[in-house]
Amino acid sequence: EVVRALAAEDSTRALPVDAVSFQDEESRFVGCLGSRSLIGALTPEMEHAAVDSDGVALIDALREARLADVPRLRLSRERYAGFIEAHIEQGPHLEDAGLRIGVVTGIVGLRSIRFVFRGQQNHAGTTMMARRRDASTALYELANHINIAFPKVAAERSVWTMGRVRVEPNATSIVPGYAELDLQFRDQSETPLDAFEAIVARLVSEMNARGGVTIEALPTRAPIAPTRMDAALQTHIEAAAERHSPGSWQRMPSGAFHDAGIVSASIPSAMLFIPSLGGISHDFAEDSREEDIVLGCQVLADAAASILLDANAGSARDCATTR
Amino acid sequence: EVVRALAAEDSTRALPVDAVSFQDEESRFVGCLGSRSLIGALTPEMEHAAVDSDGVALIDALREARLADVPRLRLSRERYAGFIEAHIEQGPHLEDAGLRIGVVTGIVGLRSIRFVFRGQQNHAGTTMMARRRDASTALYELANHINIAFPKVAAERSVWTMGRVRVEPNATSIVPGYAELDLQFRDQSETPLDAFEAIVARLVSEMNARGGVTIEALPTRAPIAPTRMDAALQTHIEAAAERHSPGSWQRMPSGAFHDAGIVSASIPSAMLFIPSLGGISHDFAEDSREEDIVLGCQVLADAAASILLDANAGSARDCATTR
Structure with missing residues (x-):
């Protein structure tokens, strides 16, 4: 227009x-x-590795759209x-x-981390609290501690989100043995992003030191500056x-x-x-x-x-x- | 044998x-x-209402197994x-x-509660923290507070589990507007079960009083004495x-x-x-x-x-x- x-x-x-x-x-x-x-900036490696959430590969989608052999602008x-x-x-x-x-x-800029929690799946009635290695309990604790700690180092417009959770087997009556949590955070400057990363590293290492559930923190995508x-x-x-x-x-x-x-x-x-x-x-x-x-x-x-x-x-x- | x-x-x-x-x-x-x-103790109402997690009704399953007209023992x-x-x-x-x-x-005995969290789904980059009504943040906070408060009133063998979570739309880059959490707790006596229920009521009412996300606590099944x-x-x-x-x-x-x-x-x-x-x-x-x-x-x-x-x-x- x-x-x-x-x-x-x-x-x-x-x-x-x-x-x-x-x-x-x-x-x-x-x-x-x-x-x-x-x-x-789209490398051939990225193009070959890309797959959507239904498992469709980018190269197959290009082929189907008859764009595979069209020269790129x-x-x-x-x-x-x-x-x-x-x-x-x-x-x-x-x-x-x-x-x-x-x-x-x-x-x-944007950075994101996937936390993977590994415990032991078990019966929700017979497994006493002291003996549990409950992946979801660790997830709730880490997530809530992040939400308490981040505001202390956040800039005015810093944001962070934990909008994706996976708990297995995700049943009311079973102590979960595995869970995932995605954390994403953004700011105009690298300073609060670095501070958030430091908090995450400290919380994860403190919780891992206690034993029980082990937590891994993995980057889910290349950071965006x-x-x-x-x-x-x-x-x-x-x-x-x-x-x-x-x-x-x-x-x-x-x-x-x-x-x-x-x-x-x-x-x-x-x-x-x-x-x-x-x-x-x-x-x-x-x-x-x-x-x-x-x-x-x-x-x-x-x-x-x-x-x-x-x-x-x-x-x-x-x-x-x-x- | x-x-x-x-x-x-x-x-x-x-x-x-x-x-x-x-x-x-x-x-x-x-x-x-x-x-x-x-x-x-299986009432006709229970028999007619019962549906499995795939949506199969009990009466249809009985019919398929040719048990619908067999007199009950x-x-x-x-x-x-x-x-x-x-x-x-x-x-x-x-x-x-x-x-x-x-x-x-x-x-x-066993009691269980489903918490339903209603906030506002939004963009994880542009929605500032102060304005968010993030259903998952409320979920992590309530769950972690339950895990901190319950041990103070628990009996020796009391157990509680939050093994089922649902977050919508469950995407890394989206502030969730809706979430569910199941809590189940068990003990040999009603005393700690009553105390757990009182803690839950207090936490939910405190969080609801703050505004933002609203939390409903619904029983998910009839309590078992x-x-x-x-x-x-x-x-x-x-x-x-x-x-x-x-x-x-x-x-x-x-x-x-x-x-x-x-x-x-x-x-x-x-x-x-x-x-x-x-x-x-x-x-x-x-x-x-x-x-x-x-x-x-x-x-x-x-x-x-x-x-x-x-x-x-x-x-x-x-x-x-x-x-």
């Missing part, structure tokens, strides 16, 4: 813009599959002045502050936001991961947010107001135009935008 | 014994289905001097004490144990539930245990030594004979034994 509007307007018709829609940011196979592929850095991604905030900050546009300063959005591109978006929605925008970090975090490794990248209704995300209730979507498109179009006019003062380069 | 041995021996051939093997003690449909049916109380059940201990007490026979004094085994029958088993294994037996409660707990509501009932290897139960590793099985059969046969000889001093009555 933004590209169509730019092409329809006499003053912006000459500006070269590419629109891109990336595949599989949410990681059916590999997180940010499309942007990784575009900048050449590769971003040519010299063609682009930058990349702008527009997105719903997926959080409550804009709505809470009564603002309508967020100019993203950076994207948080915090990334900064390009300062010059941010200035263009801010100017456009101020023009269309004076006083109703703010700079803010992104707590969610986005393709711009990948693309920023290759060309200058930036992002803008519009508000989420109720801050709800990853739920069917996720939504935005129509007028905020329209405003976001205006700011995006305007920022893209001013970036390209600036760049054309030097040489003619494209500006890529998404959504 | 015991009944065959009694029938083969001149001195016991005349003693009338029934052997019974009960269906579904472990509750595919209803716990202790067979013994409940035999004593008339009903225990006639006046025919029996009593009921003796022989069982593996399913616990470590006999092995730990170096003993070979346990004479069961009573069967523990502690039951006593018949004293006269116990004396016969003790005498038989002392005869075959002098000094190597003890009185003990059963921490697991058994059909004898049901049958004791109708006729005098008793139980004997043989040791479990390593105290392991509800696991494929559950086992007993061959010589303990043989000894258990000798004690069972001998006890049945002496009970019947005693009863015959009055009138001729059968003695039912299982396994």
